[in-house]
Amino acid sequence: MTDLTAFRAQTHAWLEANCPPVMRTWMPEDEQVAGGKRAEYVRPEQKIWLDRMAAKGWTAPTWPKKYGGGGLSGDEALILEEEMQDLGCRIPLRGMGLSMLGPTLLEYGTEEQRQTHIPKIVTGEIRWCQGYSEPGSGSDLASLSTRAVLQGEHYLVNGHKIWTSNAHLSDWIFCLVRTDPTVKKHDGISFLLIDMDDPGVRPRPIKLISGKSVFCETFFENVQVPASHLVGQLNKGWTIAKRLLEHERKGIGGIGARQAAKFEIPPETVAKMHVGEVDGKIAEPILRDHIAAYSMDAQAFQLTRRRAAEEAESGAPPGPLSAMFKYYATELNKRRYEMLLEGEGFQGLGWEGEGFSDDELRFTREWLRSKANSIEGGTSEIQLNIIAKRVLGLPD
């Protein structure tokens, strides 16, 4: 206990000394750092902050030191997160390397793959994207048809991925490919790491309802991938794919519990600003009731995440709780934006230009973005299927 108290004090002091003041402010979406060779920094402090954190391994606090991670225990990592939250420190680096591929390689990668890829994920040198979905294979992911054929020392890859987030900004892609079309669909899939610099890989950005282009169609034409880039065994990729999805869902399920919480504007504040107040209450009683209902569900959910963490810490076997996180968190986040827009009234309806504040325009775009939460990483319907089957044991 005293060790942890000391760790907290040291961490606090280090953050105080090393986190540049502008990195302790609210982080607009275009200032999120995802690293990679094509990274562009709006401010020099973003890079300074990233490099300082990466040098301590604190971009990946619990990963082993020998791969550049922070080597922290779960308790220590929680303290780091709390202290960062307390000071309002921005998350120095995010991305699919940190949230999905890294943990997967630590579990399934060869020593060489770990040595090659993990340190560059920690420092943000290489940015990764996820090549799972295809035009014909979304929820039914295992039906995917991108082909990889072993030819001597290489796999020859041909196919078409879609909804590949940030493919046009990424350096490498982890891909699910079909290596055996003759067996049951789950038994012929492999997990490949592919360098996006190969001339046969072509990402094409797609415009979203929010006006942004954060995902792509990605085409593979006679791409040659060294056989050593296969993760796990040939045709055993589905198990790895599912494990990675668990990491992805855990990440998406964490929406709302982020560091940004300190700067977040709650729906009740927005509502008071726009509809006014009577005796300290939001002047519109029905809106007030809706916001209270949302906020109470949000608190109940946060308590549930905390309970799961306490259960895990107490050494209890992992319970069924985590299965609900992705579903519940994403549905809540969508509701949060509905509440923000409802509170804003006309001011929540702007697309761009005059007549609206930056926050108002931002909320509208984020409202649109939030709709993807219950689609990406497995839809809400698929999450409910998973709960019904795995937790409740209901028949197929």
Place this chain on the structure above:
Amino acid sequence: MALILSEDAIMVRDTALDFFRERSPITALRKLRDDNDPDGFSRSLWRQMAELGWTGFLVAEDQGGSGFGVTGLGQVMEAAGRTLAATPLLSTGLLGASLLDLAGSAEQKDEHLPPLVAGERLFALALEETSRHAPYRIATTAVADGTSYRLSGNKRFVLDGHVADVLIVAARTSGAVGDRDGITLFLVPADAPGVSRTRTIMVDSRNAAIIRLDNTPATVLGRIGGGADVLDVVLDRARACLAAEMLGSSAEAFDRTLQYLKDRKQFGVQIGSFQALKHRAAQMFCEIEVTRSSVLAALSALDEQANDAAALASLAKAKANDTIFLCGNEGVQIHGGIGMTDEHEIGFFMKRARVAQATFGDAAFHRDRYAGLMGY
């Protein structure tokens, strides 16, 4: 605030689960109902509960209790909710014990708490006067009469009102109906002059009564005009523990429904293979889990007297209300025709749900209160 139970609390929970399953299954409630039992609960069951120490969880050790706390009592309530056990635990073990413990004078405690803990004296809180929970909407008058007072007014939905030996009455010594200030609590022996009690037969087969007071002599419990301070704390305990009971009932209704989804076959398959039903089951699971977290947080915050205890009590009760409504109604729907029969037990859960929802604040009441406590 702890969201996992201590070993002691787990032991209490397990003991209580076995106890109610064995000695007070739903058939016991059905029998009380069908026999028109004059008490509406089993006195021998209540004595056994007292022997297990549950009546003393909110009473200090020097009065014969254990002071084990709200979280512990919540575990017993949750277990009782599993079998819809009808007992005076809420009216006497929680409301009576807490009000006396927090507001009673030394003499009042000496007089009432030992027999309460022993399971020999029953209490009821006479609070509500309107058609829904409104703790400050008190019109019952209290007029000074020498050193004591005389009460006049009408009380309704008094839980265990017709079996209580002592009534704890909220009456107005000053201020207007709806004011938080000016409410005073009084002790009134149930057989005092001017008290008339009418048992009301409720849809959930549990006890409640209408109580009329006509110039009834009463002694003050606690501070004159400051009754709301004690009431607020005690009602929050009641809300959190009732939420725990409702959580138990929700989980039991859900478990039974889940089993039915696996047992019942139509179109040659188990009905649990239909996705329209699977998704609803998965949603019930989620709601039960977030309700459980809210209940644990509220119980623990009340034991610690944390600043956010009131908001968490409202959170727990509001979530428990929504969840028991969901599980009760889906329970009946998913059982189909058999769910509508009196012979099947699933309907008991939906009936209990409706009454428990209205007790100490429906979901709208608690959303309003939560928003107020949060500053909007």
